[in-house]
Each structure stands twice: as C-alpha cells, then as structure tokens.
C-alpha cells in the first residue's frame with residue numbers, strides 16, 4: 001500500500017520515496033520540503049518506521065501550512081492542534097486511514 005499525496009485544507013503534499021542509500025547519507029528516514037510541498041520517505045522501511053516517519057512528516061506539512069507557531073503553545077496548545085488538525089487530515093485523506101490500518105497489520109516490510 002502506497003500513499004501518493006496528502007491533502008490538508010486547500011493544500012496538497014506529494015509523498016515520494018528515496019533510496020536507503022540516500023536516506024543513510026542524510027541520516028534520516030524522511031523529510032518535508034515546504035517550497036515544493038513534498039514528503040520524502042525512505043523506500044524499504046518496516047511498517048512501524050514507515051508509519052512513524054509518515055506521521056512525523058505530515059506533522060511538518062500541517063505545521064507549515066497552518067502557520068501556527070509552536071514555540072509558546074504549551075501542552076494544551078499542542079494537544080488542541082493535534083486533535084483539530086489531524087482530525088481534518090484523517091477526514092480529508094481516507095487512504096491515509098487505510099495505510100495506518102495496513103501498517104498496523106503484523107507483516108514486516110514496506111516495499
């Protein structure tokens with residue numbers, strides 16, 4: 001199962017992959033680039049690391065597009081942000097829900 005895009009409000013991020021070699025060279029599993037709205041994730045991650053990285057990068061995407069400044073938000077502010085913005089993300093992206101379900105199944109490797 002592969003996710004190709006994520007919608008948030010009127011924004012759209014492309015989700016693409018990078019090789020393990022590239023990821024290792026940069027010392028990360030994924031990254032988000034605001035200037036071209038792209039989420040890049042290492043290709044052959046196991047499902048747990050894939051889901052962890054995907055959610056992490058979606059957070060950066062949503063944080064960027066929401067324009068919310070996190071520095072002084074505090075625990076309640078962050079909880080409010082996660083609840084309101086991730087509920088929007090899940091409603092706008094039914095395929096993401098399927099990817100999360102798929103990742104929760106006990107198979108080992110993401111292709």
Ligand SMILES: [Zn+2]
Nearest residue numbers: 031056057060
């Ligand atoms: Zn990060």
